Amino acid sequence: MTPxxxxxxxxxxxxxxxxxQYREAFAALVPRFRDKIFRxxxxxxxxxxxxxxxxxxxxxxxxxxxxxxxGQSQLSxxxxxxxxxxxxxxxxxxxxxxxxxxxxxxxxxxxxxxSTSDADDSATVSxxxxxxxxxxRYRQAVVLFYMEDKSYEQTAASLDLPLGxxxxxxxxxxxxxxxxxxxxxxA
Amino acid sequence: MTPEQQHALQYNDQLQDWLDGDVDPAxxxxxxxxxxxxxxxxxxxxxxxxLDESLRAAVAPATLDHSFDExxxxxxxxxxxxxRAAARARIEQEMQESMLALSRSWRRMLAFVAPGVIAGVxxxxxxxxxxxxxxxxxxxxxxxxxxxxxxxxxxxxxLLLTTLLGAGVGGGVASWLARVAAE
Numbered sequence: 031m032t033p034x035x036x037x038x039x040x041x042x043x044x045x046x047x048x049x050x051q052y053r054e055a056f057a058a059l060v061p062r063f064r065d066k067i068f069r070x071x072x073x074x075x076x077x078x079x080x081x082x083x084x085x086x087x088x089x090x091x092x093x094x095x096x097x098x099x100x101g102q103s104q105l106s107x108x109x110x111x112x113x114x115x116x117x118x119x120x121x122x123x124x125x126x127x128x129x130x131x132x133x134x135x136x137x138x139x140x141x142x143x144x145s146t147s148d149a150d151d152s153a154t155v156s157x158x159x160x161x162x163x164x165x166x167r168y169r170q171a172v173v174l175f176y177m178e179d180k181s182y183e184q185t186a187a188s189l190d191l192p193l194g195x196x197x198x199x200x201x202x203x204x205x206x207x208x209x210x211x212x213x214x215x216x217a
Numbered sequence: 218m219t220p221e222q223q224h225a226l227q228y229n230d231q232l233q234d235w236l237d238g239d240v241d242p243a244x245x246x247x248x249x250x251x252x253x254x255x256x257x258x259x260x261x262x263x264x265x266x267x268l269d270e271s272l273r274a275a276v277a278p279a280t281l282d283h284s285f286d287e288x289x290x291x292x293x294x295x296x297x298x299x300x301r302a303a304a305r306a307r308i309e310q311e312m313q314e315s316m317l318a319l320s321r322s323w324r325r326m327l328a329f330v331a332p333g334v335i336a337g338v339x340x341x342x343x344x345x346x347x348x349x350x351x352x353x354x355x356x357x358x359x360x361x362x363x364x365x366x367x368x369x370x371x372x373x374x375x376l377l378l379t380t381l382l383g384a385g386v387g388g389g390v391a392s393w394l395a396r397v398a399a400e
Contacts, residue, residue, distance in 0.1 A: 085281065172272065176278075179278055208265070
């Protein structure tokens, strides 16, 4: 007797792909992954409009590559890998245009928008400004964790990191943020 | 390292796990009992809670609206239509190319085969006429009738033999021209 296969989270999509119903598979995939792709883009790019553009580009790439997806990896792993690559390409394109003289808020209007409530008080340093002082991996983990409504699993899947690593990054990031808050308060 | 720092090192991770709801009930009960008496941990937890609230407020869950889907599927439809149009154009081009190739092949065939066949037939008639009046064909016919030991009309056998000879040479010329045309 052969063991019954483990039910797969995206089994319905994989079935449609096997039946070469690419349009149907894609229509089922978009609502499931759209926002997760977008959040990963925001966490990496820090710009809402750009993240939206890149999300669309990612989904178009997924659509074009869907007939070639053989299921050798998890669908989510494959999609997040495409997303990370697209974001890295976008960051590489952006790098020559980024001026080091600009304030963080000028470079990242999304962050400026997020911190408007704190920005009214000139004496208070917003948490988003402090976030920007964190190492990139810490910042990405924190942003994604809170965007994903505090889901370790989703954060780990999006960043392609082990769960333990994500927890460690978050713990260190929070400790560092508290230290930074104290430093700015005493300064 | 001060005792306070050591204490923080021991409990910071647990406090964060507790705050994230990532501890089992037994662990949670132990930590809650410790929290009730430990001022250092109470202060640290307050800091973590405050940070947690700030981060929740600052990093709101981001979602895309329906217009994103509409734009995405419109683009996909446009890609599909472009692909279909490209496929149609490719098929039409291939059909035109094959029709052109066929017409070229037919023209070549007609240019060589038709004159070849006509020349072959004309040659066959000419040769048949020549053989019919030639002495060696009269002699061949005579020998054939005698060799076969059968009776028969000399005229009919002579005509058949010369016709066969003429048709054979004419047919050979025609098929050679057809092969040249096909190459």
